[in-house]
Amino acid sequence: MDISGFNTLLTRIVTAFNPTQYDTLVALKKRQAILYFIQMTALIFVVALLLMIPNLFSVPEMIHNEFSKFERLEIDVNYSQVEPINLPQYNPVITIDTTPSPEKTLSGFLLITDRSLYYRLTPFTKGDRIALEEENTTGIGNIVVSLLILALPTLLVLTYLYTLLKYSIIICIVAVVSFILARVARFGLELPQTFKIALFASTPMITLALLTKPYVPSLGYLEYLVYLIFFILGCIKIGDFEEVAKPKERER
Structure with a gap:
């Protein structure tokens, strides 16, 4: 126009x-x-x-407050794969990597492994790790915020x-x-x-x-x-x- x-x-x-x-x-x-x-x-x-x-600007705080209402929150992820899955294939946003390889690369905004979740809000930051066996509601809230930004x-x-x-x-x-x-x-x-x-x-x-x-x-x-x-x-x-x-x- x-x-x-x-x-x-x-x-x-x-x-x-x-x-x-x-x-x-x-x-x-x-x-x-x-x-x-x-x-x-x-x-x-x-x-x-x-x-x-x-x-x-108040959305992240609201999400964290809501997730803090959980007394217990556990996530059990069990995958077996030959090589990492990138979504999309090129310039991935989400990567699922449960291979035995010790080297895990956070190419996009979210990396899911067999023991941890790695996320970052921008491509310029290093990223944060959340152990899946931990009862970490704050970390889960951060993931939700990241997914909302992506979506x-x-x-x-x-x-x-x-x-x-x-x-x-x-x-x-x-x-x-x-x-x-x-x-x-x-x-x-x-x-x-x-x-x-x-x-x-x-x-x-x-x-x-x-x-x-x-x-x-x-x-x-x-x-x-x-x-x-x-x-x-x-x-x-x-x-x-x-x-x-x-x-x-x-x-x-």
């Missing part, structure tokens, strides 16, 4: 907070509306991640896709149900219009839900209430009640 495209996205996000201007948004093509939804969600998702950065990119992508899917389902349901109700009430709205209104009205909902996540774990139904308010106002702006044709009087 170039600068002009980014400016256009920001302009449409601001417009989505003003239902009186939804006619300009509904005039967009369906492909443009869907692309807006994907980009808008991605942008707000990234901003929410930036707001969460201060909270990330972070995948977790972020899955979370973003989940967010897209969640709000896409809400948008589709609201668009279809509102179109049916509009037909029953003889309110002049077509399905493509209700779909676009539902899509753009999701902007305040997604903004509220994601940007408050670092501070408020759950808003309850508040985000959906905000969504319905913007959606209804958008429908009022775009649609209108159809005139009912009066039957002609019979000639006497």
Whole structure:
């Protein structure tokens, strides 16, 4: 996305907070509306991640505190292999080496042997060892932190896709149900219009839900209430009640 495209996205996000201007948004093509939804969600998702950065520093301490609740924690690993297993094969992240060889190389971030676990948070550190026969909950907590860091990119992508899917389902349901109700009430709205209104009205909902996540774990139904308010106002702006044709009087 170039600068002009980014400016256009920001302009449409601001417009989505003003239902009186939804006619300009509904005039967009369906492909443009869907692309807006994907980009808008991605942008707000990234901003929410930036707001969460201060909270990330407390995650290791939280994990250590939770694992300290174990009175006893033992791990029994028993492997027999001919040569080390590298995952992936080149530039490995995890290595499993239970061979009799006394030389064990920590190539990636985690090395599992028959008696120990070696881990490091960055490729620039030497690494730490945890003996598997020891009851070391602090060490296990460190491993969990390391694994979370390794899995972070995948977790972020899955979370973003989940967010897209969640709000896409809400948008589709609201668009279809509102179109049916509009037909029953003889309110002049077509399905493509209700779909676009539902899509753009999701902007305040997604903004509220994601940007408050670092501070408020759950808003309850508040985000959906905000969504319905913007959606209804958008429908009022775009649609209108159809005139009912009066039957002609019979000639006497």
